[in-house]
Amino acid sequence: MRIAVCNNKGGSAKTALVVNTAAALAEAGEDVDVYELDPQGNASRRLAARPTTSDVSISEAIKAEEPGCVIDALRPCGWGVETEEQPDGTVRRVESIYSQRIRVAGARFDLENRITELEAGAHLRLKTAIGDVDAGRISLFDTPPNLGHLTQLALAAVDMVILAVETEYDGVEGAIRVSDFIKRKAEALGNPDLHVGLVVPTHYRPGLNSHEFHLGTIPDQFPGLVWSAKGPDGEPIKAIHERAVIKDACDVALPLRLYGTGPGKEMAAVFDLLAARIIKFRKELAA
Numbered sequence: 232m233r234i235a236v237c238n239n240k241g242g243s244a245k246t247a248l249v250v251n252t253a254a255a256l257a258e259a260g261e262d263v264d265v266y267e268l269d270p271q272g273n274a275s276r277r278l279a280a281r282p283t284t285s286d287v288s289i290s291e292a293i294k295a296e297e298p299g300c301v302i303d304a305l306r307p308c309g310w311g312v313e314t315e316e317q318p319d320g321t322v323r324r325v326e327s328i329y330s331q332r333i334r335v336a337g338a339r340f341d342l343e344n345r346i347t348e349l350e351a352g353a354h355l356r357l358k359t360a361i362g363d364v365d366a367g368r369i370s371l372f373d374t375p376p377n378l379g380h381l382t383q384l385a386l387a388a389v390d391m392v393i394l395a396v397e398t399e400y401d402g403v404e405g406a407i408r409v410s411d412f413i414k415r416k417a418e419a420l421g422n423p424d425l426h427v428g429l430v431v432p433t434h435y436r437p438g439l440n441s442h443e444f445h446l447g448t449i450p451d452q453f454p455g456l457v458w459s460a461k462g463p464d465g466e467p468i469k470a471i472h473e474r475a476v477i478k479d480a481c482d483v484a485l486p487l488r489l490y491g492t493g494p495g496k497e498m499a500a501v502f503d504l505l506a507a508r509i510i511k512f513r514k515e516l517a518a
């Protein structure tokens with residue numbers, strides 16, 4: 232199953248959602264691919280899998296457009312991987328569940344070069360390049376903050392979209408713009424079944440007037456689509472709260488569960504609930 236995480240607005244926690252949900256899915260035993268369509272390469276860096284200039288990145292795979300060629304761009308997530316020097320002088324890699332289960336088709340800034348190549352059918356290049364290399368896996372696509380060609384490459388390839396929505400005016404407006412675009416353009420993208428499957432409020436700060444207001448109105452904008460889950464204490468969780476540990480773990484490129492003690496694990500548990508919803512989507516899609 233393939234899911235793109237989108238919002239027309241930058242800073243709405245798309246990449247944080249992709250990275251932390253990929254971690255939660257791997258912890259739940261799933262095999263995950265992350266396809267990065269943002270030339271900033273934030274997801275690749277945060278997953279410790281940024282391609283060097285001599286590595287094949289998602290950009291070359293899109294350009295090659297051969298069925299399944301993205302396999303050359305997929306490399307393991309670098310979290311928790313250690314190297315041990317052996318008595319015979321060789322070096323052994325000690326893998327983690329993240330490096331074993333998460334593959335990343337990473338991006339460098341030169342992914343920008345794909346934007347101007349707009350021959351007919353160009354939006355299908357990534358779908359072709361992926362082919363069936365992600366069969367049986369859950370693939371998450373991180374997108375740039377616009378509805379241009381790189382986002383359209385993802386939209387043409389995925390089953391559904393998750394909107395990451397900052398609980399502020401501009402975040403909600405950006406999400407509505409993406410939703411309208413999908414309704415109008417799904418057919419033209421060769422993906423008529425494409426739809427928004429879930430809306431996840433992010434960056435929520437309880438008690439802040441604007442955040443309380445927008446958290447309250449998001450369900451009116453996206454009826455039946457807004458994520459909520461039951462927390463460990465039985466209280467409903469209706470948003471990803473703004474927490475310093477998310478920023479800090481993103482900054483040092485570590486999964487929440489391996490970052491520090493209490494707060495990281497507490498927030499990792501929230502992403503576990505989101506991962507559980509995604510696993511349920513896969514069941515629903517297969518039915």
Ligand SMILES: Nc1ncnc2c1ncn2[C@@H]1O[C@H](COP(=O)(O)OP(=O)(O)O)[C@@H](O)[C@H]1O
Pocket residue numbers: 240241242243244245246247248273376433434435471472473474475476477478479481482
């Ligand atoms: N729930 C959160 N709490 C605190 N900081 C967050 C949260 N989600 C994201 N961030 C931080 O906000 C900034 C923007 O998030 P990012 O994931 O890069 O957004 P986008 O990919 O939509 O541009 C980053 O510095 C990120 O670490």
Ligand SMILES: [Mg+2]
Pocket residue numbers: 245246247269273274373374
């Ligand atoms: Mg991003």
